[in-house]
Amino acid sequence: MLNKFVVIDLETTGNTPKKGDKIIQFAAVVIENGKITEQFSSLINPEKPIPVFIEELTGINDEMVKDAPLFTEISEKVQSLLEGAYFVAHNVLFDLSFLQEELLQAGSEGFYGSVLDTVEMARILYPTADSYKLSDLAEKEKLTHDRPHQADSDALVTAELFLILLKRLSLLPTVTLRQLTQLSGGLKSDLQLFLEDMMDTFEASNILDSIEIVNDIAFKKNHTEKETDILNKEDCKYPESEEEKVEIIRHGFKSFIKRVGQFKMMDTVYQSLQLSRHTLIEAGTGVGKSLGYLLPLAYFAKQNKRPIIVSTHTIQLQEQLLNKEIPFLKNILPFKIDAVLLKGRNQYLNLEKFHQTLMDENDNYDTTLTKMQILVWLTETETGDRDELNLSSGGQLYWNKIKEEPSILFEDKGWQERDFYQKAIRNANSADIIITNHSLLLSDIKGAGSILPASDYVVIDEGHHLEKVASRFFGYSLDYLSTRLLISQFGTYEQKQLFYEMEQLTSRLPSSGKKFFTSFELNQLVLDLHYEMDEFFKLMALYAKAKAANKKGINRIKVRFTSTDSCRERKALVHSAERMSFLIKDVLNAIDIRINWLKAQKDSLSIPELNKVEDVSGFAAELDELRNILISCFIKDSKEVKWIEMDIRSPQNVTTFLAQPATVAMQLKEKFFETKKAVILTSATLTVNRSFDYIMREIGLEANSTVQVSIPSPFVYKDQVQLLIPNDLPEINSVSLEEYVIAITEHIITIAEATKGRLLILFTAYDMLKKTYELIKESGFLNEYVLIAQGISSGSRSRLTRNFQRYEKAILLGTSSFWEGVDIPGEDLSCLVIVRLPFSPPDEPLTEAKCQLIVQQGRNAFSDYSLPEAILRFKQGFGRLIRTETDRGVIIVFDRRIVTTQYGKSFLQSIPPVPVKKGKMEELAGFIQNWL
Template identity: 85%
Template sequence: MLNKFVVIDLETTGNTPKKGDRIIQFAAVVIENGKITEQFSSLINPQKPIPVFIEELTGINDEMVKDAPVFTEITEKVQTLLEGAYFVAHNVLFDLSFLQEELLQAGSEGFYGSVLDTVEMARILYPTADSYKLSDLAEKEHLTHDRPHQADSDALVTAELFLILFKRLSLLPQVTLKQLTQLSGGLKSDLQLFLEDFMDTFEKTPVLDSIEIVNGLGLKRISSEKNDENLNKEISKFPESEEEKSSILRNGFVTFKKRAGQFKMMDTVYNSLQQSRHTLIEAGTGVGKSLGYLIPLAYFSKHNNQPIIVSTHTIQLQEQLLNKEIPLLTKIIPFEIKAVLLKGRNQYLNLEKFLQTLLDENDNYDTTLTKMQILVWLTETETGDRDELNLSSGGLLYWNKIKEEPSVLFSKKCWQERDFYQRAKRNAQSADIIITNHSLLLSDIKGDGSILPPSDYVVIDEGHHLEKAASRFFGYSLDYLSARLLISQFGTYEQKQFFYEIEQILSRLPASETKLLHTYELNQLVLDLNYELDEFFKLMAHYAKTKAANKKGTNRIKVRFISTEFGRERKALFHSAERLAFLLKDILSSIKGRLNWLKAEKDSLSIPDSNKLEEIAGFSAELQEFRNILISCFIKDSNEVKWIEMDTRSPQNVTTFLAQPATVAEQLRRKFFQTKKAVILTSATLSVNRSFEFIMREIGLEADSTVQLTIPSPFEYREQVQLLIPDDLPEINSVSLEEYVISITEHIITIAEATKGRLLILFTAYDMLKKTYELIKESGFLNEYVLMAQGISSGSRSRLTRNFQRYEKAILLGTSSFWEGVDIPGEDLSCLVIVRLPFSPPDEPLTEAKCQLTVQQGRNAFYDYSLPEAILRFKQGFGRLIRTETDRGIIIVFDRRIVTTQYGKSFLKSIPQIPVKKGKMLELAEFIQKWL
């Protein structure tokens, strides 16, 4: 390692040197010839007070810097350190901008040498890392980082990380390094210069055995399928007695004490498969349901030589099954089992397309970085599955260009052996257990079994989601941004998108008597289409606003669209949809004509041209699908429930039209349950009032032919949980939203002070969440707490959950998706507040239609639909609190209907029996403090 590198880290009074923020600590670590040769650090007197939040973050206060040197006193030392060196930092532009400002103010020359950013390098060289924060990368590489946010500790860890990144680079094949070097000119740092030096130094490095070069790309060498003799070993019989089951669990070192429920589940699953019976199993938290079904599946699959499909709703559970439960299963059972994960085609990388895009010029920063990430990832991945990558939003847009899609025009031969999607499908064909998701399972039903390997046996985990997933799947949606993005891919001729590119390819071929629409005529059609699309969504927004004129106090609205009603707005929207459909038909026919003519001339086409035409053919298929949906929603008479969702503050950009069937029971019965021998649905929330009647009716199962089993949680809920109901809150429907928010905010402040944070608050509506969040902030009472809210604080659900666990005094406000799938075990969560019982609003279009259907079938809309649906969501919310046998916690329900109404008892009956305490909030707060 021939160069000199100086790794710098600074602590400062703020983020903006131009506004007078100053350095309070400087640290540098010098690396020469691959070794740390010098360390220097100093506190610095900024000659201004250090803000409180900086003191909290860094632990550096005014007293500590009082007698420290001012920056001018160390300027000469800094200059000496930086002489002839690369300037390296984690987020280099921040440190460099501060140092430049201080050097110039000290009357010295600034630093104008080369810079390297370890964030940028880490993004490229750790393409699958969850986070690129210094502390997270340090943890990943087992580096000691004892004082985060102190410059000397951060600089040393950054230097150690830089040496590891250097080592990672040296293990890449030359072909990959060359490609990275060519791309790195588009980065923010001087990585290109560094890579050029690096290439000269490491020119003769041999390629690792684990990597092979295929068609100019460095790829991970795929291990050939092992033909292990264990696969042909005689399979022992399914363990029937408790002793046999305990014995095999001990093989995997599984020691959880109470296993009677799990054993019962194993027997039920095995018998259902043997007897070809559909089955519902509600397994409470802590039963161990994954192994409860995986063990019998493995035995049944092997004994009968039958593949079994396991479907989940979330990626999180898929990953957990594959990376945690399946490895445990292989330790437990005395024979080999092959389990694979199969996702939808678009999840996989198309190597041909990716290789072609490496030739593109004028990429933006995100695209360049994503290409570099993928080049490194290809030396590591066996699956080519997008979910492995940590992509930026710009990277996700680029993925659309390189994802796997059916080949429309030309069959590709050169990548067939290494095609990730085809390999995943081949693996699935020979697997015993195929893990997939509800969406792909439903696609398979719709596509008459053309995606998944044929199987008569299916386990549906997170089974309470099946009905909603099927409703979305058998429905349609149209939204303005996606439609605009789709059409802009074709563009007008001047915009130089697909339209321009196809015309260029045509112009390179010998002229011929073709009956293609002239370029300027097609251009006019595209202009008309853009205009009509805008008109269409403006009319849709106008229709929604007119219908929602009486809905006050909310920006997000949902209104039902009734195709048969009369009215000026509906008529205008219908005519616009017709015009849009005609324009799309003409444009599609023109694209198809061009593609057909070029297909006939394919021998005269270059490889880049035929790849571009493949892309355009894929676009044409998407445009056709858009037209089909438009016709289904507006022109054909269909039975779906249709509605419009929009935000009145920005109507056109966030307007979506949705259509879904009011019931999927018949479709699921006919296309799914009747075609399978045994389907086993499991979840922690399937029953209402200890009955499965509601879920069976929703998904089309018959009670007399379905096995039904409830396995209670082994946890001691009576000792672990207290349910509190304050009786000094107004009835939720008797006061305005504003009054109710004021009342609950006071209570939340009292509870937070009693629990010292660690508080999750579940809302049913975003408006109430937002108003409550703003009022808590405004009050100033909880300033010492970290307050996070879904849709307000940035980040996904999982990131908000991680941050919540990171802080001691944290409060998290969540809606919809936070009612389930959030797993916060231990003391990180000690109190759960349910603001109101989770009934869907009666005027919510799908709820309204389902209630109407329930009445038409001669049943009661409230008791047979609204109440059971709310109880299942309530059970999901309740399940957030106790995740392990040692957890303790308090649940507070603000909605007094749980005790003041007859139906409220149904909510209490549907959860484990726990002590219930009512009283004034101040009394309850005292109880909380003592109990916790």
């Protein structure tokens, strides 16, 4: 590494040097011959006040920079450091634009050398990283980063990261490096120049044992075929007694703590499989349910040489099973088992398409970067599964062009050995346990031709989600952005996309073949379709606004779309759907004529041309699906519950039309449960008031043919949890939203001061969450606490949770998805606030329709649906607090209906017995402080 690099980091008064923002701290780290040779940093007097938020972020205040040098006093030093060097920074354009402005103002000539960006390099070289923030990358590489947002600390960490990135780069196969060099001309930094300079000094690493080259692309070598396991009959005998189970588990886990509930679950699962019985198992937190079903599954699969499917709702649980539970299982069993993860077809990379598009000209920035990410990823991945990659939204668009899809024209021999999708199918067909998700499991039912191997035995973990996933699965969804994206893929003739490419291919088609539509006529149809689609979603927004006129102050609305409504907005929307449907039909006719002619000529077409035909066919299939949705939802009178969701602040972009059946019980019963020998549903929340009646009714199981087992948590909740109910809050339905928010905000401030943070607050509606967050901020009482709020703080649920765990004094406000699946063990979470009992709003379209159906059947909608649904969600929320046997914590329920109503008892009877305290918030705060 003979080059000189200077890694720069700056702290500034804002983001825009052109508007007068100034540098308040400069830091540089010099790297020569692969080593750090010099460090320089200085505070700088910006000659203007430092904004409060910058002071909070950096810890640098006006007093600290008062006697610091002006930038002009260090500009000469900065120039000498940068001489003959690459300028390196984390998000280089930010630091460079500031420095350039300051250098020019100081009378220097500025920096015009080469630049490298560690964000860009990290995205390419860590294609599967969760985040590319400096602090997250430092944590990933175990670099000490003690003072984030201070330039000297940030510059040193960036320099250490840069050296690691250089090392990673140097170890890539030569063929990959050459391809990265070719592509890197489209980047923001001068990586291409650097790679061309350094190519000769990198080790030629395509000879590594772990890499193989196929068609000029480097891959991680395939594992050799698995050995066949010679089975001893005794080894496969299921361990009936407790002692035998303990002996097996201790074989791989010496400090195993015996859990009676876990053994009961193992026996229940094994007997259900043996006797072909459907089974419901509620297993409380801490039972160890994953091992509780995996161990008996493994024995049964081996004895009967039959694969068993395990379905989960979340990716997190799939990863936990695959990376933690299955390796543990393999370690303790006296025989070999094979478990694989199988996902839907378009989760996998199509190598032929990727190879074809790899060196396309005129790529945009996101596409170029994604190609580079994938090239590096192919040297690491064994699965080719899109979920491993961290793609930008532009990268996702490119993925849609290169994902695996059914081929109708040709069987591609060139990639058969490496094809990821075929490999996943092969592995699944020979596996004992196949892990998948609820949607893929249900694709068999819909008759869409699932890729899952046939199996009579299924375990459904996170089983309380099955009904909701099935409702979505049997329904339809139509949103503006994806509809627009779909139609835009085809493009007009001038845009030179699929339409243009198709016309180029069919230029030899006799004119009689185009009698339906010439290129000019088809172009006009496409323009009309674009216009009509925009009109359709505008009319949809108008309908929703008209229906929600009385919902003042609420931005995100849901309104029901019914056939009985005769308003003019509905009629206009239906007419637009009809026009759009006819336009799509004409476009499809024109495409079909061309595709059929091209198929007849397929022997004379090249592989890239065949790929283009595939792309047009794929587009036509998606367009046909769109037409079917329009007909089902707007033209035929189908039985689904239909509604519109939108945000009235930007109606068109976030408008979605949904249609779902009010009940899926009969479909699940006939098409799923009656076609399987044994289905085992498990979750921590399946019973209401210790009864399985509600869940069985929802999913179509019969009580007399279903085994029902409830296994309590081993945790001693009465010693670990205190449930508090303040009696100085108004009844939630007796005051306005604003008044309620003011009252709970005061309580939240009191609680936060008593618990010193480590507080999770669960809301049932985003509007209330947002108003509470704003009022807490405005009050200024919790300025020393880190406030993290879903939908306001950026990031996914897992990133928000990680940030919450990172800070000592943190408060996390969450809704919907935070009621379950969030795992924060230990002292990171010591207090949980439930703002209101999680009843679905009665005017929520699906709830309203379900309740109407129940009333028509002569039953009680509240006790048969609204109450049990709310109790299951309440149990999920309750389960967030205690995750291990040593956790302790406080749960505070603001909604007084839990003690003032008759039905409130049902909530308390559905959770483990815990002490309940009522009182004024001030008194309860003192209790919390002492108890924690």
